[in-house]
Every structure is written in structure tokens, then in C-alpha cells.
Amino acid sequence: MPLETAPAVAGKPPAATPATRTEARERAARNRKLTVYGARIAVLLAFLGLWEVCARTDVIDPFNFSQPSRIWDQIWQWVTHGTAQGSLGEQIGYTLYEALTGWVIGVTGGVLLGIALGRIRFLADVFGPYIKVLNAIPRIVLAPIFLIWFGLGPASKVASAVVLVFFPVFFNAFQGAREVDRNLVANARILGADNRRVTLQVVIPAATTWIFTSLHVSFGFALIGAIVGEYIGATKGLGLLVAAAQGTFNAAGVYAAMTILAVVALLTEGLLTFAEKKLFRWKPADAGDGR
Amino acid sequence: MSNTPAIELTNATKRFRTPSGALHTAVRDLDLTVAQGEFVAVVGPTGCGKSTTLTLVSGLEEPTEGEVRVYGEPVRGINPKVGFVFQQDAVFPWRTVLSNVMAGPRFRGVPAAEAKERARDWLGRVGLGAFEDRYPHQLSGGMRKRVALAQTFVNDPDILLMDEPFSALDVQTRALMSDQLLELWAGTGSSVVFVTHDLDEAIALADRVVVMTAGPATVKEIFTVDLPRPRTVEAVRLEPRFVELYREIWASLGEEVRITRERGAGRAA
């Protein structure tokens, strides 16, 4: 039996080569991925390790720069015993609630106004200069004003998130509505679409790519708006945690709050990417996607 | 009623403002009449103004001077009787193939079930029945063009404007689609204006072939194609009269092509 199969196998190496080549390529790709992840973790560990060692050997002052182990202890303490303002979950919930509300309002307003101005020339000509002026104001300085207007509660944070989110979304929606492929609009009109249908079924789908680009960035802005608002004055939230930690010269607390923020931001970013993948099934896969 | 021409361009002129602010004349003093049920092919050198002429008839653009009439009525905006197959890709990338073909009937208020049925019928006729769930980016260029054809035909247009509709197709599909177009046109009695660079195609399909001058476009000469119908594209090419017409029209067109080419070379130099 082995005597018979041996020549048969030897007789068709060409059939075997492509399969093994594909396999080899897949294995190489997997290995490369593992190497990249490994290297990333190594970089992180090296950084944290160096920080820890420097702090312990007093190369840097742990009072100002803190150290990873203390930050971790701080996070752990917040998780197990809660913060001075209440449980950690409640602080995260407040910040997320403010950011999310501000983001939804800002995005809705930005998209609606952007598309309206992009489609209706008259509106664009009238409101264009005002929007440019408003955009030129460094909007983060509005946060204290909102605090005066809306008080210590969530409303003032929502307001600062809204003003930060609105403009990038607005400009992207405007640009998207302006730069719709003229052939597509012409085709839709010939096929029988009225103005409303052109807006709803051509302009908006065509502009979604632009809008989605800004959604990613703008959620980050919403978080910044909420945090800065809380930092200036609040009764709950992660920003307040930072402010409180700073007030008691607790550097570990500041870093711990920042770490939590980063994790929250990364998670929401991941959710958005997931939604985007679902929504943009009609788009060809980006050549640079897997990098 | 049936004596009114389907399309009538009188002294139509179209000027565009170029980015530098100068005026560019794309079409100049164009006179052209297309009778109801007539198949007219338009040939002319590249960039002479053929597509622009079609946009004037469709109502997408207004003539700067002169008048365009469709069924005796001056063109004001888009006429629902007109179908337009664009030179460029114009299918909606975010809609599936089926949904693209359904778009026209849906825009016109046809119930979804009926629109779907009509769209499926047309997808079958252009040979894309198996691809209805794909998105345009998953199709080849020729397949996308066939989606565009189905998208236009599903609306049953009385006037059909076609801007190089078959130029992206392979030779076999092109012959198939040409025969299908002839069959369809004979059945519906619609009027067709068919822009092409392929003289074979123009003669095989049309009742009359219009030769345009080098830009700005105006009608240079019109040839009547007196080949018997029904025709099939492959068979008609072999007739002696076809070859004769080809020679005549090429002589007329060739001169304009040369002028255009020399101009281009002059500008580049």
C-alpha cells in the first residue's frame, strides 16, 4: 500500500503546492499578527515598568508623577469602596449620559442643518458667515458660561458637549451634501425623484460617509465637553473625580480617572466602528483596512 | 398628434462658464428633429457636444439660446416620458442591484411589490437575475452598465436618450444588447437618440445617422439608413449597402475627427 501511494504523491507536486503555499501565507499572516500584538504589550509593559522603577528609585518624584502601582491601587479602591462622590459606576454613568446626550443633540442638529444648508443655496448664503464666526470662537471657553446659565447639574455639561460636537458634524454634512456626485442626482431626477426624494434617497446616503467620519471624532469631543464641564463645576462625574483628586494633591487619582476615561472612550469608539461596518456594507472594503 | 415630432431642437445653443470665467460654447445653432418612433444615431468627434445635446433634450440643462421641444411642448424641467442612460456610471452604490432597478418605479409611486416584479423581469432580460442582491461595487463594469439599462427601461420611456450605452460591454454582450434594444424598440414604438463612437453600431441600429461637426457641435450631415427591418446586428453588417453607407459616413465623420485631433495637438503644443 505505501509502495503504491508514494509514486502517486510524487507525481502531483503541482497540485499540492498551491494549497501549501496558501497555508504558509496564512500561517505567516497569523504569526505576524501575534508578533505585532506581542510587541505592543511589550512596549506597554516596558513603559509602565520604567515608570514604576524610576518612581521607586526617586529618579522622578512620585508625588507629582505618581506610579503605576499606586494608580492601580486607586482604581481598585474606587471600584471596591466607591469614590467620595458615590460609586465609580455612577460617575462613569453620569459622564457617559452627559456626553451621549450632548452628542446626540449635536449630531442631530449638525446633520440636519448641514444637509439643509448644503441643499438650499439661499440658507447657505444667509447663515454661512454666522456659522463661520461661531466656529472661530474657541468653544471650550463657553463651558464656564454654560455653568452660569444652566447650573451645576448635567445640563451645562450637555451644552458644552453640544457646541463641541455640532461644528465638525455640521461641516462634514454640509460638505457631503455639496459634493454628491452630480450624475447620481441627475439619474435620480430622470428616474422620477422629486426634490424631497433626491434629498432623502440620494444626498443623505451619499453624505453618510462624510458624516460618519465626523461621528468618530465628535464622540471624543462630546466626552471632552462633558469632562471639562464637570471639571469646572459639578456634583458627579469623572471630570469631578479629576478635579477632586487634584484638589487633594492626589496625582494617582488624576491618572486613575484619566485611565478610566481612556478605556471608556476606546469602548465607545469600538461600538461606533461596529455600527459603521453594518451600515456601510455597500462600500468596497478599504484596501488599507487590515493595517 | 403622431405628426408632432418627438424631439425638436431649433437653433439650440449651449454655453458653459468655464472655471476661468470664459464662456465655452458646447453646442451651436443645432437643428434636429426626431420623429415619433424613429431611431436616430448621433456620431461625432470626442468632446464635440453630443452629451450636452442629450442633456438639453432631457431637461437637465436649459439651452442658452434657441428652443427644445418634446412632443411639441417646450422643455421645462424633466419630462417623465424621457429615459436617459448616462455615459458615466450613475447607479446608486448604496442600493443593491434589485433596489437600483426598482428605484424608478418607486420614485414614481408604484407599489413595492409591483416595482419588484417589474425590476426582476428586467434584470432577467439583461442577464443579471442571479445578481440582484449584489452591490454595484461587486459587479464588473459591463454588469453595472446593464443595471443602468434595466433601470432606464423599467420606466417604459417614450423617448430614450442613450449616451454610449454599450461602450463598456464586451463584443458578445454588445451584439446581444443591440438586438434586444431593436426588438424592444420595435415593440414599444419609442423614439431613440443613441450616441455612439462605433459607426458599425450606429448604422446597424438607426433609421438615420447624424454626423456632428467638431465642437461646438452642430449637425454636419444626416444619412438615411435604408436597410430593411427587422435587422439583426450581425447579419446586417454583411450587406453591401451597409458597407457603402459606412464608407460615406466615415468620409464625413473622418474629416471632423481630424479637425478635432489637430486642434488638440495644437493646444498641447
Ligand SMILES: Nc1ncnc2c1ncn2[C@@H]1O[C@H](COP(=O)(O)OP(=O)(O)OP(=O)(O)O)[C@@H](O)[C@H]1O
Ligand atoms: N458643465 C460643463 N461646464 C463646462 N464645460 C462643459 C460642461 N459640460 C461639457 N462641457 C464642455 O462641452 C464640450 C462638449 O462636451 P460633451 O460632454 O457634450 O462632449 P461629447 O461629445 O459627449 O464627448 P464624448 O464623445 O467624449 O463623450 C466639451 O468641450 C466639454 O469640455
Ligand SMILES: [Mg+2]
Ligand atoms: Mg459624451
